[in-house]
Amino acid sequence: MTEASPFRSEAPAYDLVVQQLIPGYTSLARLAVALLAASPRAGQADAAVLVAGCGTGAELLEARAQRPDWRLTAIDPAAAMLAIARERLVGAAGIHWQQATVEQLGALDAFDGAMAVLVLQSLADDGSKLAFLSSLARAVRPGGQVVLVDLMRPEGSPLQSQMEAAWLGYQRASGLAAPDEALAGLSQGLFPIGTARLTALVNAAGFSDPAPVFKALDVEGFLLQRRA
Ligand SMILES: C[S@@+](CC[C@H](N)C(=O)[O-])C[C@H]1O[C@@H](n2cnc3c(N)ncnc32)[C@H](O)[C@@H]1O
Known part of the structure; x- marks a missing residue:
């Protein structure tokens, strides 16, 4: 991982940051x-679920706790992140690990659902976001759903400057060293888009409109469903 953004910190520090x-x-x-x-x-028993960009394993730990029956595939191109995830999940059965991007996986109709948490944001909107989303759509079966969480580009809210100040305050209160630098770093190496652009991209990739399920300041979560 590069050092351009605090989302891309060294793997050992990632969970805290x-x-x-x-x-x-x-x-x-x-x-x-x-x-x-x-x-x-x-939701069905023994479903096949893809964790795309599993990082240090947060979604995998939770999936094991909530749904021990799921057959999980965990992928990430970053060896250091994968190594931490594998260590945290040592002994956990039913996880297929692969060091790869979703695009490299080339899976077709293989999964009943997928999660991609804080992954799309690191891809440029130069065809890379569409390639990622299209690969994800091909990987899940028709009707399969994907949970997508990402840093979004704010769309002209009159509260935006208050939101930015609140975000800095949150980071300071959480003990983050140099939150101003951290926030500035968010604009480097990350490529947030607005909801209209995300909707266009997920539609082009083969998903239905994104349904909002989470929002904390500019971090938003959506449920996507692959069209039949
Ligand atoms: C910010 S981390 C998020 C990790 C984890 N999902 C979480 O919520 O903590 C983003 C991860 O996505 C991985 N990644 C980047 N591009 C990817 C791609 N095209 N396919 C799959 N994973 C990717 C990175 O290596 C990194 O580990």
Whole structure:
């Protein structure tokens, strides 16, 4: 991982920094798994579920706790992140690990559901976001759902400057060193888009309109469903 953004901190520091950065981060994995577990396809026993960009394993730990029957595939291109996830989940059965991007996985109709938490934001909107989303849509079966969580670009709210100040305050209160630098760093190496652009991209990729399920300042979560 590069050092351009605090979302891309060295793997060992990732878990602490991400909690200091994102209000509600510790609930995200629990919510993502609960949403998918309540979906028609992944809700079924022994469902096959993809954790795309598993990082240090937050969603995997939660999936194991809530749905020990799920057959999990955990992928991430970053060896250091995968190594931490594997260590945290040592002894956990039913996880297929692969060091790969979703695009490299090339899976077709293989999963009943998927999660991609804080992944799309790091891809440029130069065809890379669409390639990622299209690969994700092909990987899940028709009707399968994906929980997508990302840093979004704010869309002209009159409260925006208050939101930014609140975010800095949150980070300071969480003990983050140099929150001003951290917030400035968010604009480097990350490519947030607005809801209208996200809707266009997920539609082009083969999903239905994104349904909002989470929002904390500019971090938002959506449920996508692959069109039949
Ligand atoms: C900010 S971390 C999020 C990790 C975890 N999902 C979480 O919520 O803590 C983003 C992860 O996505 C991975 N990643 C980046 N591009 C990817 C891609 N195209 N396919 C799959 N994973 C990717 C990165 O290596 C990184 O580990």
